[in-house]
Amino acid sequence: MSKPNKVKQSKKSFCRICSAYCAIDVEVENNRVIRVTGDSSDPVTGGYTCIKGREYPYQVHSPNRLQSAQKRMPDGSYQAIATAQALDEIALRLKSIMDEHGPNAIASFCGTMAYAHAPTVPVAKAWHEGIGSVNFYSTMTIDQPAKVVAVGRHGTWAGGFHAFIASDVALSIGNNPLVSGLSLPGGPPGTNPSRTVRDAIKRGLKLIVVDPRQTELAKLASLHLQVRPGEDATLLAGLMHIIFEENLHDREFCAVNVAGIDDMKSAIADFTPAYVAERCGVPVEQVLEAARLFAQGPKGCASSGTGPDMSPHACLTEHLLNSLNSICGRYNRVGEPVPNAGVLSATLPRLGQPIPGELLPEFFHIGQGQKSRVSDLYRVCGEMPSGTLAEEILQPGEGQIRALLTVGANPLVALPDQQKISAALNALDFHVCVDIEMSATAHTADYVLAAQHALEREDATDFMDMFYEVPYANYTQAVIEPEGDVIEDWQVYLELAKRLDSTITLDAGEVDIAKPVNKLDILKYYKPETRISIDDVRAKGHGAIYELDVKVEPPIPGMEAQLQLVPEGIIEELRELRNELSAAAQLASGHFSHQMICSRLQQTANSIGQSYPGLRQEGQTNHAHLHPDDLHAAGILDNGLVHIESKHGQITAVAKADERLRPGVVSIAHCWGDREGDVREVGVNTNRLIGWNEGMDPITGQPRMSAIPVSIAKAE
Numbered sequence: 001m002s003k004p005n006k007v008k009q010s011k012k013s014f015c016r017i018c019s020a021y022c023a024i025d026v027e028v029e030n031n032r033v034i035r036v037t038g039d040s041s042d043p044v045t046g047g048y049t050c051i052k053g054r055e056y057p058y059q060v061h062s063p064n065r066l067q068s069a070q071k072r073m074p075d076g077s078y079q080a081i082a083t084a085q086a087l088d089e090i091a092l093r094l095k096s097i098m099d100e101h102g103p104n105a106i107a108s109f110c111g112t113m114a115y116a117h118a119p120t121v122p123v124a125k126a127w128h129e130g131i132g133s134v135n136f137y138s139t140m141t142i143d144q145p146a147k148v149v150a151v152g153r154h155g156t157w158a159g160g161f162h163a164f165i166a167s168d169v170a171l172s173i174g175n176n177p178l179v180s181g182l183s184l185p186g187g188p189p190g191t192n193p194s195r196t197v198r199d200a201i202k203r204g205l206k207l208i209v210v211d212p213r214q215t216e217l218a219k220l221a222s223l224h225l226q227v228r229p230g231e232d233a234t235l236l237a238g239l240m241h242i243i244f245e246e247n248l249h250d251r252e253f254c255a256v257n258v259a260g261i262d263d264m265k266s267a268i269a270d271f272t273p274a275y276v277a278e279r280c281g282v283p284v285e286q287v288l289e290a291a292r293l294f295a296q297g298p299k300g301c302a303s304s305g306t307g308p309d310m311s312p313h314a315c316l317t318e319h320l321l322n323s324l325n326s327i328c329g330r331y332n333r334v335g336e337p338v339p340n341a342g343v344l345s346a347t348l349p350r351l352g353q354p355i356p357g358e359l360l361p362e363f364f365h366i367g368q369g370q371k372s373r374v375s376d377l378y379r380v381c382g383e384m385p386s387g388t389l390a391e392e393i394l395q396p397g398e399g400q401i402r403a404l405l406t407v408g409a410n411p412l413v414a415l416p417d418q419q420k421i422s423a424a425l426n427a428l429d430f431h432v433c434v435d436i437e438m439s440a441t442a443h444t445a446d447y448v449l450a451a452q453h454a455l456e457r458e459d460a461t462d463f464m465d466m467f468y469e470v471p472y473a474n475y476t477q478a479v480i481e482p483e484g485d486v487i488e489d490w491q492v493y494l495e496l497a498k499r500l501d502s503t504i505t506l507d508a509g510e511v512d513i514a515k516p517v518n519k520l521d522i523l524k525y526y527k528p529e530t531r532i533s534i535d536d537v538r539a540k541g542h543g544a545i546y547e548l549d550v551k552v553e554p555p556i557p558g559m560e561a562q563l564q565l566v567p568e569g570i571i572e573e574l575r576e577l578r579n580e581l582s583a584a585a586q587l588a589s590g591h592f593s594h595q596m597i598c599s600r601l602q603q604t605a606n607s608i609g610q611s612y613p614g615l616r617q618e619g620q621t622n623h624a625h626l627h628p629d630d631l632h633a634a635g636i637l638d639n640g641l642v643h644i645e646s647k648h649g650q651i652t653a654v655a656k657a658d659e660r661l662r663p664g665v666v667s668i669a670h671c672w673g674d675r676e677g678d679v680r681e682v683g684v685n686t687n688r689l690i691g692w693n694e695g696m697d698p699i700t701g702q703p704r705m706s707a708i709p710v711s712i713a714k715a716e
Helices: 053-061 083-101 120-131 145-154 193-203 232-245 251-257 261-267 273-280 284-296 314-327 386-394 418-427 489-500 519-526 534-540 570-579 583-589 628-634
Strands: 008-014 023-029 032-038 069-072 078-081 106-110 136-138 169-173 206-210 223-225 302-304 403-407 430-435 447-450 594-599 624-626 641-645 650-657 665-669 708-714
Touching: 023 053, 032 053, 069 083, 078 083, 083 106, 083 403, 083 430, 083 447, 083 489, 106 120, 106 386, 120 136, 120 403, 120 489, 120 519, 136 386, 145 314, 169 284, 169 314, 193 206, 206 284, 223 284, 232 261, 232 273, 232 284, 232 314, 232 570, 251 314, 261 570, 273 284, 302 314, 314 570, 386 418, 403 489, 519 534, 583 594, 624 628, 624 641, 628 650, 628 708
Parallel strands: 106 136, 106 403, 169 206, 169 302, 206 223, 403 430, 430 447, 594 665, 624 650
Antiparallel strands: 008 023, 023 032, 069 078, 069 447, 594 708, 624 665, 641 650, 641 708
């Protein structure tokens, strides 16, 4: 009998493991992904892709891959079930719970992989609106919600920030895009980051990096301030103090567009260079150099990553960051081109004027709408704060969450206080997961719906649209046909809406769910007006830079506004910061010797990749990185076990000597430790050290997930 002919094809797509969305070439043979490489023809990523993207063949064809929905049996085992039947049964259970307890008894938690699928989060939010439930949660509020709050309080410049590729100086705080792939407006991009940053430095860019670690980005810096964790707001207040004292700010821009300068000067008067240097643990000369170098510009932005937003005073830090950019006038002016106005974004004009927070969409509003049932917190980023989710499930009473839909997420390892979230997931009346495999969280669910893999569906680079340095977009068709009874994430909500007789309304209006709706249809409901039509981007079939020719337009007459340096609460937050003990003094006054900070690894994206054979060769655990002197002082061997204890809990990790790390700091990657076992094989979960309401930000509800006081000792 003759063997079937092998049909090899090379198809273009883009990776969706992280937000960099690198363009890739995918070699396919008989509907199997054989090899993934970077697309060298792509004008932005230029052939770059990281080790995680190259592991796509294993991820899509993993022996752990779900090919059908699973239903939990009475004995705890799972049995395959048709997706349509599972959805029927799920809808009946949800209706029963809503009839008895009301719509707020139903919640969703969407994770990173939900955001990596263009329409999923908007459709999920619309579904919640349709059934009348406010309980939508996502990783947005345990990551960087302070950035959203800061814009709402400070306002924003409608003409946009200076682009990194045209900057003379860049200040980056707590971000390492060479590993994380995280892009932020004006900051070092996550797309082909090493080449982009090195090219900018060759061109003359002065890069200032603020980080307790000598990260891959810090190694390239003109100036690296290795600050104590948790002192980012202190440093920024000090930089602004110097810039004002030496009249280095853009006085002409500030006179027209910035309010509250005198009040801000008074509020930061005590943040002198000597005080800031001592408190941050860096030489005073570095503080002065950083302020002068950044103010010199003339073009360039200050930006931040996850580190500051998971640390104390996150909202103040982000506000001061925006204020620093504003007093230095780091925005595109009238008549100047906007480097990237967004290919798949709405066709709004770019204006040379401030837009106050109250005129921005609800996403940026604070102190409004629904409050959390278990804390004095309002919705933020249009969502309920995820740090409170476990307590919302466990605390009895009206509005208690009894059913949860978990989509593209693994909250058992991502949320603070792992013991509490574990208890909460197991206490639910009903739990449904949507995932490509049985994650730790999926093992707590009543039903697990098998999701399509990224390479089995078409998609667009919508999430990154505004973060590219140039007007770039990519639309991919499915690279392979789905195998098995699998479903797209957003389709789950559409199918449930049909069965519950509820609605889904997006920007273009109510979705006609009685008719078949495909990916392109739903994208057009979600994106009714874009600068380049979705049809045109889709027809291109690969990543491309588009000619937009958008310039900053003159201000709208009569629409007068200014960027706010001292909105309500800022002076009080600065006073609180100045009056509190420094991070170093807090350690000295307590029982702790070190601070634990969050970090990322090249071979994993949160919990993704930890079991992939090709990635495990790069590391099988999330080491506790410590300076060699700290290990020696504690009698801990490199690769030995270290006991780490916080006010809330304790963990044991594998120690790793790291001279790049500031002494007194422990650096561990989060989202590991999804099960019990040898820490060298399964890693350890840092969220066991974190209480859900300890150090919680009073505006966002962001738990303190970095700069955590801990003690270390040799594990016996």
